[in-house]
Amino acid sequence: xxxxxxxxxxxxxxxxxxxxxxxxxxxxxxxxxxxxxxxxxxxxxxxxxxxxxxxxxxxxxxxxxxxxxxxxxxxxxxxxxxxxxxxxxxxxxxxxxxxxxxxxxxxxxxxxxxxxxxxxxxxxxxxxxxxx
Amino acid sequence: xxxxxxxxxxxxxxxxxxxxxxxxxxxxxxxxxxxxxxxxxxxxxxxxxxxxxxxxxxxxxxxxxxxxxxxxxxxxxxxxxxxxxxxxxxxxxxxxxxxxxxxxxxxxxxxxxxxxxxxxxxxxxxxxxxxx
Amino acid sequence: xxxxxxxxxxxxxxxxxxxxxxxxxxxxxxxxxxxxxxxxxxxxxxxxxxxxxxxxxxxxxxxxxxxxxxxxxxxxxxxxxxxxxxxxxxxxxxxxxxxxxxxxxxxxxxxxxxxxxxxxxxxxxxxxxxxx
Amino acid sequence: xxxxxxxxxxxxxxxxxxxxxxxxxxxxxxxxxxxxxxxxxxxxxxxxxxxxxxxxxxxxxxxxxxxxxxxxxxxxxxxxxxxxxxxxxxxxxxxxxxxxxxxxxxxxxxxxxxxxxxxxxxxxxxxxxxxx
Amino acid sequence: xxxxxxxxxxxxxxxxxxxxxxxxxxxxxxxxxxxxxxxxxxxxxxxxxxxxxxxxxxxxxxxxxxxxxxxxxxxxxxxxxxxxxxxxxxxxxxxxxxxxxxxxxxxxxxxxxxxxxxxxxxxxxxxxxxxx
Amino acid sequence: xxxxxxxxxxxxxxxxxxxxxxxxxxxxxxxxxxxxxxxxxxxxxxxxxxxxxxxxxxxxxxxxxxxxxxxxxxxxxxxxxxxxxxxxxxxxxxxxxxxxxxxxxxxxxxxxxxxxxxxxxxxxxxxxxxxx
Numbered sequence: 066x067x068x069x070x071x072x073x074x075x076x077x078x079x080x081x082x083x084x085x086x087x088x089x090x091x092x093x094x095x096x097x098x099x100x101x102x103x104x105x106x107x108x109x110x111x112x113x114x115x116x117x118x119x120x121x122x123x124x125x126x127x128x129x130x131x132x133x134x135x136x137x138x139x140x141x142x143x144x145x146x147x148x149x150x151x152x153x154x155x156x157x158x159x160x161x162x163x164x165x166x167x168x169x170x171x172x173x174x175x176x177x178x179x180x181x182x183x184x185x186x187x188x189x190x191x192x193x194x195x196x197x
Numbered sequence: 198x199x200x201x202x203x204x205x206x207x208x209x210x211x212x213x214x215x216x217x218x219x220x221x222x223x224x225x226x227x228x229x230x231x232x233x234x235x236x237x238x239x240x241x242x243x244x245x246x247x248x249x250x251x252x253x254x255x256x257x258x259x260x261x262x263x264x265x266x267x268x269x270x271x272x273x274x275x276x277x278x279x280x281x282x283x284x285x286x287x288x289x290x291x292x293x294x295x296x297x298x299x300x301x302x303x304x305x306x307x308x309x310x311x312x313x314x315x316x317x318x319x320x321x322x323x324x325x326x327x328x329x
Numbered sequence: 330x331x332x333x334x335x336x337x338x339x340x341x342x343x344x345x346x347x348x349x350x351x352x353x354x355x356x357x358x359x360x361x362x363x364x365x366x367x368x369x370x371x372x373x374x375x376x377x378x379x380x381x382x383x384x385x386x387x388x389x390x391x392x393x394x395x396x397x398x399x400x401x402x403x404x405x406x407x408x409x410x411x412x413x414x415x416x417x418x419x420x421x422x423x424x425x426x427x428x429x430x431x432x433x434x435x436x437x438x439x440x441x442x443x444x445x446x447x448x449x450x451x452x453x454x455x456x457x458x459x460x461x
Numbered sequence: 462x463x464x465x466x467x468x469x470x471x472x473x474x475x476x477x478x479x480x481x482x483x484x485x486x487x488x489x490x491x492x493x494x495x496x497x498x499x500x501x502x503x504x505x506x507x508x509x510x511x512x513x514x515x516x517x518x519x520x521x522x523x524x525x526x527x528x529x530x531x532x533x534x535x536x537x538x539x540x541x542x543x544x545x546x547x548x549x550x551x552x553x554x555x556x557x558x559x560x561x562x563x564x565x566x567x568x569x570x571x572x573x574x575x576x577x578x579x580x581x582x583x584x585x586x587x588x589x590x591x592x593x
Numbered sequence: 594x595x596x597x598x599x600x601x602x603x604x605x606x607x608x609x610x611x612x613x614x615x616x617x618x619x620x621x622x623x624x625x626x627x628x629x630x631x632x633x634x635x636x637x638x639x640x641x642x643x644x645x646x647x648x649x650x651x652x653x654x655x656x657x658x659x660x661x662x663x664x665x666x667x668x669x670x671x672x673x674x675x676x677x678x679x680x681x682x683x684x685x686x687x688x689x690x691x692x693x694x695x696x697x698x699x700x701x702x703x704x705x706x707x708x709x710x711x712x713x714x715x716x717x718x719x720x721x722x723x724x725x
Numbered sequence: 726x727x728x729x730x731x732x733x734x735x736x737x738x739x740x741x742x743x744x745x746x747x748x749x750x751x752x753x754x755x756x757x758x759x760x761x762x763x764x765x766x767x768x769x770x771x772x773x774x775x776x777x778x779x780x781x782x783x784x785x786x787x788x789x790x791x792x793x794x795x796x797x798x799x800x801x802x803x804x805x806x807x808x809x810x811x812x813x814x815x816x817x818x819x820x821x822x823x824x825x826x827x828x829x830x831x832x833x834x835x836x837x838x839x840x841x842x843x844x845x846x847x848x849x850x851x852x853x854x855x856x857x
Contacts, residue, residue: 068318068417068856069427096325100311103318107431113780114311120773121307126297131263132304138270139308141581144408144672147315148308149583150326153596163597165258167635170581172264175253176271176280178574179232179246183279185537185566186200186235187545193228194282196728200549200724201559239563245648252641273449276540276804281451285728295729299767302449310442317405317434319413328596332592332681332846333691360853364839367846371695377516378839384509385835390825395791396832402798403836408672411843412836414854429786436792439781440799440808443760443774447807450728450763457756458810460464464714464813465823492721496707499714503827510707517703522693527659528700534666535704540804543711544704546722561654568660571649572667572676575628575642579675582596582631589624590678669845677847698845706838713801713830715809 072105081105084115091119098151130159137166138173204237213237216247223251230283262291269298270305336369345369348379355383362415394423401430402437468501477501480511487515494547526555533562534569600633609633612643619647626679658687665694666701732765741765744775751779758811790819797826798833 074085074097084105085097104111122132133156140148153166161169206217206229216237217229236243254264265288272280285298293301338349338361349361349369368375386396397420404412417430425433470481470493480501481493500507518528529552536544549562557565602613602625613625613633632639650660661684668676681694689697734745734757745757745765764771782792793816800808813826821829 066319066414066850066855067321068413068430070857098323098325099320100315103320104314106427107435109780110314110431110435113435113777114314117307117773117777118311120769121300121303125300126294127266127300127304131266132300134259134263135267135270135301135304136308137581138267139274139305140312141577142271142274143309143312144580145312145315146583147320147322148312149581149596150322150328150594152308153328154326162258163634166596167638168253168257168259168264169267170578171253171635171638171641172259172267173271173581174574174577175249176268176284177275177577178570179250180272180275180277180280181537181570181573182236182242182246182566183232183277184540185533185545185569187198187542188231188235188279189199190279190282190726191230193230194286195726196282196285197730198546198718198723200545200562202725238559239567241648242563242567245567245645249641249645252637269449273445276448278451281449281728282726295766298728299770302446303767303770303773305449306442306445309445310438313405313438313441314434316408317401317413317437319410322594327594329598330586330591330678330847331849332677332694334593362851362853363848364843367848368842370691371699373516374695374699374842377513377699378842381509381513381835382839384505385828385831389828390822391794391828391832395794396828398787398791399795399798399829399832400836402795403802403833404840406799406802407837407840409840409843411848411850412840414850414856416836417856418854426786432781432785432787432792433795435781436787436795437799439777440796440812441803443778444800444803444805444808446764446770446774447760447805451726452759452763452807453727454462454807454810455758457758458814459462460810460813461466462715462810463717464809464826494719494721495716496711499716500710502823503831506710506827506831509831510710513703514707517696517699521696522690523662523696523700527662528696530655530659531663531666531697531700532704534663535670535701536708538667538670539705539708541708541711543716543718544708546718546724548704549724550722558654564649564653564655564660565663567649568655568663569667571645572664572680573671575646576668576671576673576676578632578638578642579628579673583594584627584631584675585595586675586678587626589626590682592678592681665845669841672844674847677845698842701845702838702841705841706834709801709834709837710830712804713797713809713833715806 067099067103069103069106071099071102073102077105078108080108081111084108084111088115100147100151130156130161133159134161134165134169137169141170141173142177199231199235201235201238203231203234205234209237210240212240213243216240216243220247232279232283262288262293265291266293266297266301269301273302273305274309331363331367333367333370335363335366337366341369342372344372345375348372348375352379364411364415394420394425397423398425398429398433401433405434405437406441463495463499465499465502467495467498469498473501474504476504477507480504480507484511496543496547526552526557529555530557530561530565533565537566537569538573595627595631597631597634599627599630601630605633606636608636609639612636612639616643628675628679658684658689661687662689662693662697665697669698669701670705727759727763729763729766731759731762733762737765738768740768741771744768744771748775760807760811790816790821793819794821794825794829797829801830801833802837 136152268284400416532548664680796812
């Protein structure tokens with residue numbers, strides 16, 4: 066049960082429509098997914114989060130597919146159902162195959178296991194790992 | 198304060214030494230980090246986890262650097278101090294620059310934010326994201 | 330799929346009925362929400378948790394609305410669907426508007442982001458923050 | 462850096478002293494660990510939490526050692542350094558050997574791994590698991 | 594919405610069938626639950642995880658029921674719906690009564706509470722808890 | 726062990742100095758805490774996060790003290806040591822007394838407990854909580 070009313074394009078304010086238009090143009094798509102329709106209930110949040118996403122997920126030293134896979138890894142670890150679906154779809158659109166997804170989940174699962182072994186045993190950090 | 202006595206190479210049993218040797222050979226290194234010295238207190242766990250790591254982190258459809266960065270993303274989300282240090286060091290050894298690390302953390306941070314927005318608003322999954 | 334049978338008022342034991350009556354009197358309401366019907370399957374837990382809630386959520390140096398909003402912030406961070414719904418409803422009954430809810434989620438989202446940046450970079454605590 | 466001043470027995474109020482005395486009597490010990498000295502900064506919380514601990518950790522259908530090990534499993538999953546140390550010590554005092562601790566951590570690690578595989582793949586619950 | 598197609602026994606490859614057969618033989622059951630049908634989409638993961646489960650969950654210094662209850666404690670803390678259902682069912686099959694389950698959840702709940710009090714107050718570990 | 730070199734004011738680039746100046750002016754303070762010195766290693770992140778913080782933490786329908794306390798609640802739930810210290814200090818500077826802090830932690834602890842009871846019992850959301 067969604068906590069607020071979703072804002073559809075046709076009944077959106079000009080401010081919200083401008084963000085929706087930018088999302089569709091940037092992503093070369095013709096629909097708006099629920100995440101943005103919900104955020105649109107608070108236009109300042111809609112604009113702020115979209116601005117952050119555009120900046121952070123843009124190609125940089127990491128390519129967009131790697132960034133999407135990192136997003137999926139976090140979403141799986143936090144158990145965010147919506148985010149698992151939306152970012153897995155985005156990663157597939159950018160080239161992630163089923164086998165790559167399976168390997169991604171294998172790493173995420175194993176990392177969650179060894180994270181608890183390291184914390185449970187309270188393992189001291191080796192001085193050799195000193196970053197600089 | 199580590200919870201068990203760490204096992205050093207010289208005083209290790211042959212079973213443990215065999216795993217330590219395999220770690221050093223596989224990784225082309227001459228030292229054993231604390232994670233393995235601690236797990237060696239329970240040789241069956243040492244062997245099982247090392248076997249899993251070797252299989253999961255081997256090159257596949259994802260390259261080893263991408264896998265290490267996914268490992269860092271999970272470790273940061275879970276706040277595992279040891280794992281952040283050890284896997285960041287491993288990722289750097291495989292080619293992650295400081296700028297790539299900064300971009301990785303930017304994605305991890307943003308994913309943790311939008312995960313909470315999606316959960317807090319209880320956003321329904323769009324049918325368009327149906328995986329197959 | 331709920332893990333135990335919920336206990337309805339009419340078929341409850343006198344011990345459970347007494348807690349249900351106190352909940353309805355304290356909250357000036359005429360129904361019992363599922364959380365209590367489920368806890369009633371173990372009457373000692375029902376009584377213990379209700380006693381804790383009454384004590385912790387009572388007006389103190391923090392007003393009841395602030396306390397409910399803190400409850401929502403934790404529930405969103407942990408992704409507890411039931412708790413997000415029940416405590417958001419409680420906060421609204423105590424005066425939280427849709428705009429206040431949107432600001433609450435914006436803070437919760439951002440805090441989850443900067444928590445990961447702080448942990449990911451392993452930032453040392455400034456001595457100026459020493460509490461006393 | 463602890464966030465409040467710890468309350469030592471000699472300078473404690475009679476209300477706090479009464480709880481400290483009860484802790485030492487119940488646990489057949491002659492010292493108070495830091496957890497209680499910190500909670501004593503807010504006597505109502507000290508009393509409330511101690512009352513909860515006494516009730517929940519008392520022998521019931523589960524024996525006290527099993528309860529302590531469950532406490533350790535949660536503390537490791539949440540990465541609470543203080544709780545890992547204090548409840549592992551308590552479990553050892555109740556009979557947990559080093560080998561039992563190693564098995565406990567192996568289960569906790571593996572559970573954290575398969576939790577992410579189940580969430581990552583969004584596996585539907587089998588109807589056969591319906592609880593009743 | 595499950596992320597991959599589940600593999601049914603009749604259409605499984607010989608490699609997958611061998612694991613399915615071993616699961617049914619080991620567990621003295623005649624059906625395969627969804628977890629394994631999903632993992633079967635990546636046979637190497639299916640085999641690896643089943644091997645881990647068999648080794649870690651086998652009787653050792655901890656009995657199988659205690660191990661299942663530890664599994665439930667972790668799954669509840671992480672809010673893994675599938676794992677809560679499957680491991681609670683497994684624990685019940687091994688003798689966990691409704692009252693034992695209620696006590697388990699009471700411990701898990703309280704541990705999650707005191708974990709946050711310990712972290713929130715940043716309580717220093719007592720030197721008496723030094724493990725060895 | 727911090728993962729990157731912190732950037733001090735005197736050796737900062739003009740771009741970083743401008744953000745540092747804005748932080749000190751906005752907060753009416755004369756020092757820069759480590760969080761910003763670390764983020765300054767990636768100026769685009771420094772600027773982006775500061776812009777977000779300024780927008781989200783500004784007075785709105787919620788007052789700045791309430792926002793800081795929500796930040797503390799999230800940081801305690803996630804166990805972010807740096808964030809617990811920095812945001813508790815900020816909340817105190819805005820008027821949070823020791824007693825308010827104690828009540829905040831009591832709510833955070835209890836919420837973490839009942840979150841697990843709700844998830845562990847898989848309690849269905851009451852239709853009465855439907856948000857609109």
